[in-house]
Amino acid sequence: MTRERLTLFDTTLRDGQQTQGVDFSAEDKRRIAHALDRLGIDYVEGGWPGANPTDSDFFREAPALKRAKLTAFGMTKRAGRSAENDEVLAEVVNAGTATVCLVGKTHDFHVTTALGVTLEENRANIRESVARLVALGREAVFDAEHFFDGYKANPDYALDCLTAAHEAGARWVVLCDTNGGTMPAEAAEITAAVCARIPGSHVGIHAHDDTGQAVAVSLAAVEAGARQIQGTLNGLGERCGNANLVSIIPTLMLKPRYRDRFETGVTEKGLASLTAVSRMLDEILNRQPNRHAPYVGAAAFAHKAGLHASAIAKDPTTYEHVAPESVGNQRVVPMSNQAGRSNLIRRLAEAGIEADPRDPRLGGLLTAVKEREDQGFAYDSAEASFELLARDHLGLRPRFFAVERFRVTVERRHNAVGQVVTVSEAVVVVNVDGQRMISASESLDPVTGSDQGPVNALSKALRRDLGKYQDYIDDFRLTDFKVRILSGGTEAVTRVLIESGDGQGRRWSTVGVSANIVDASAQALLDAVEWKLIRDGAPVAARPLAAQ
Numbered sequence: 001m002t003r004e005r006l007t008l009f010d011t012t013l014r015d016g017q018q019t020q021g022v023d024f025s026a027e028d029k030r031r032i033a034h035a036l037d038r039l040g041i042d043y044v045e046g047g048w049p050g051a052n053p054t055d056s057d058f059f060r061e062a063p064a065l066k067r068a069k070l071t072a073f074g075m076t077k078r079a080g081r082s083a084e085n086d087e088v089l090a091e092v093v094n095a096g097t098a099t100v101c102l103v104g105k106t107h108d109f110h111v112t113t114a115l116g117v118t119l120e121e122n123r124a125n126i127r128e129s130v131a132r133l134v135a136l137g138r139e140a141v142f143d144a145e146h147f148f149d150g151y152k153a154n155p156d157y158a159l160d161c162l163t164a165a166h167e168a169g170a171r172w173v174v175l176c177d178t179n180g181g182t183m184p185a186e187a188a189e190i191t192a193a194v195c196a197r198i199p200g201s202h203v204g205i206h207a208h209d210d211t212g213q214a215v216a217v218s219l220a221a222v223e224a225g226a227r228q229i230q231g232t233l234n235g236l237g238e239r240c241g242n243a244n245l246v247s248i249i250p251t252l253m254l255k256p257r258y259r260d261r262f263e264t265g266v267t268e269k270g271l272a273s274l275t276a277v278s279r280m281l282d283e284i285l286n287r288q289p290n291r292h293a294p295y296v297g298a299a300a301f302a303h304k305a306g307l308h309a310s311a312i313a314k315d316p317t318t319y320e321h322v323a324p325e326s327v328g329n330q331r332v333v334p335m336s337n338q339a340g341r342s343n344l345i346r347r348l349a350e351a352g353i354e355a356d357p358r359d360p361r362l363g364g365l366l367t368a369v370k371e372r373e374d375q376g377f378a379y380d381s382a383e384a385s386f387e388l389l390a391r392d393h394l395g396l397r398p399r400f401f402a403v404e405r406f407r408v409t410v411e412r413r414h415n416a417v418g419q420v421v422t423v424s425e426a427v428v429v430v431n432v433d434g435q436r437m438i439s440a441s442e443s444l445d446p447v448t449g450s451d452q453g454p455v456n457a458l459s460k461a462l463r464r465d466l467g468k469y470q471d472y473i474d475d476f477r478l479t480d481f482k483v484r485i486l487s488g489g490t491e492a493v494t495r496v497l498i499e500s501g502d503g504q505g506r507r508w509s510t511v512g513v514s515a516n517i518v519d520a521s522a523q524a525l526l527d528a529v530e531w532k533l534i535r536d537g538a539p540v541a542a543r544p545l546a547a548q
Helices: 026-039 053-060 087-094 108-115 119-135 147-153 155-167 184-195 214-223 245-254 268-272 274-285 306-314 341-350 361-375 383-393 454-464 467-473 517-535
Strands: 007-010 043-047 069-075 099-105 139-145 172-177 203-207 228-231 402-414 420-432 435-442 477-485 494-501 507-514
Touching: 007 172, 007 245, 026 043, 026 053, 026 274, 043 053, 069 087, 087 099, 087 119, 099 108, 099 119, 099 155, 108 119, 108 147, 119 139, 119 155, 139 147, 139 155, 147 155, 147 172, 147 184, 155 172, 155 184, 172 184, 172 214, 172 228, 184 203, 184 214, 203 214, 214 228, 214 245, 228 245, 245 268, 245 274, 268 274, 341 361, 341 383, 361 383, 383 507, 383 517, 402 454, 402 517, 420 454, 420 467, 435 454, 454 477, 454 517, 467 517, 477 517, 494 517, 507 517
Parallel strands: 007 043, 007 228, 043 069, 069 099, 099 139, 139 172, 172 203, 203 228
Antiparallel strands: 402 420, 420 435, 477 494, 494 507
């Protein structure tokens, strides 16, 4: 059976930039564009040339993509100007991309009220703008803004606008659910009506997520005949976001209903990189990845209950709708006070620790996990700390260095320009192979001068000089820090969860618990550094060290 080709059109670099709090640099956009190209996306919309300095810089030094079509975005010409003499249209044309996407009105109310032109003038603007692109040898894409609402208000006019673009030579006419309010069934019905006039091989869907259904609307449009899907990485976009390509792509490729009927430009290798691409975007934005995101979230394949883990050991598909490795993710069986021996064996195996199920030390480890969680530790959210605890109980924990002591002070003072600032300073004394090293660091950011807190100062001091282990931790960094007060009053207990990352794209979580927040942070920080040294195969200490 021959499968039909579905085209993927990414708008992260434009729609994603509309997200509150998101501000890409031109270099950020180039990096994302290359990642999308490697993933197998067909079109990468780079932004609106001339609309802002960043987009202009991006197109001035446009990335050379190997397979994706770099696309410039703009709007149809304005009334009263010819397509040849409209300076806004000229900016888009002058970007030099082989493909150009133009947005235009298709809702009669917006035409007469927002644009203040007649319905026929708007239709002519669409037709002449697309014809201008085609005459210049460009591939034209027409985004029909507010199409679904426009169709419901005046179906004949909305369809006439699409027809004008199609007959002028547009390769794609894209149905935009601009306010994100269309239901999947409505989208299917209206898309089918469009495909009865314009071949579905020329029809696309662009859904916003204001009802949480953008992925469903996109798939419904495909069912009804559309053959291009527009969306963004991680569902970025203004208000509630756009259709999430990170959810759409694996659904198309792994679910039999779509896999057997359609193909995309994404290969199995590209699909296996999806989790890494998703997290790369969050890294660029300095955002914490959504742990519960479909397919790629850290908890997307996490199984807590012992009964589930027993079934998974026999048949992983029982509680997983796809194999986690197919999208570059991994199965996680977190340790918690609900864990049974089956969870424990599986979690140890995932950490590369072989254990005999009959080993009596496993019972002691289970007891330790439950006792420590009663004290406030959370191994469900700190897999790296669990691994270190397990190695301790099984006699497999290597020792690298010892922290003899540390001190953290916080001082409020006036800086050189008379401003009141709070500065943390940390001093750490470590012992590596019998050699004592003393390191100190402040919490001030060297670029902005802002205070980054005592934990940052402690981390920098610890990592300033670790002797023979320094090369292993040069790419180590803290990516997230969470504090929770577990009990109130004067004897409050604090739990600190630290997420760390490195230059290899790995992320891991560690936990510390203490009545003192700095002490709890130090516990989690030391676990994080030690876990990385184990993973990177660092040599153990030449001299025996006591447990820290």
